[in-house]
Amino acid sequence: MFNKVLIADDLGSINDGVLGLLQKLGINDIVQVQYCDEAYLKIKEGLLKKAPFDLLISDLSFVADYRKQTFTSGDALATAIKKEHPELKVIIYSVEDRFQRIRHLYNEIRVDAYVGKGRTGLSDLQKAVQDVFIDKRFISPAISQALSPTQDLEITTYDIRLLKLLSLGHSHQSMSTQLEALNITPSGVSSIEKRINGLKMQFGAQNRVHLISLVKDLGLI
Known part of the structure; x- marks a missing residue:
């Protein structure tokens, strides 16, 4: 199982739920942050200290506040991480269910898993963590239709x-x-x-x- 995991979500209650799930899976080295920029810096710091993260679990939406951010969304964070550190596994855990955004993240950014927050969110997240650990990609069944060819739109x-x-x-x-x-x-x-x-x-x-x-x-x- 993964040794070191970073959670990026600005809602403490969500962080706590994910934290409990990871601990249940036997993962104890877990870092929680509430800003995308902070997540990016933590990843860089881990590499410099030769103690890299194995997995990033990130939301997509982060409420803006007084801090000026370079990465204002999970999309931007995931894009940078997958480009600079493709070996780092990335799971998106979000309420976002718009097909175009999911497709972009899954097919183009190539995140390792996309999990929808909802009634089965934590159980889906557990399956995602287990699948991604063995190099299998995952998408929540409830939103998997986003990848269906029948959902293609002919739009220019x-x-x-x-x-x-x-x-x-x-x-x-x-x-x-x-x-x-x-x-x-x-x-x-x-x-x-x-x-x-x-x-x-x-x-x-x-x-x-x-x-x-x-x-x-x-x-x-």
């Missing part, structure tokens, strides 16, 4: 730009003017209107407001 960079402009309240004419200024095509009002209507159909949105709500929930904008 152009679509994302339109949706962002739409979310800011721009009219079709205003969107056309902005796209034309950036030499982005198609920029015609009729083309923009047609594509937005297509996106509403694709996402099953009833109107523009509903469309923006849906794509925000998916983490697309």
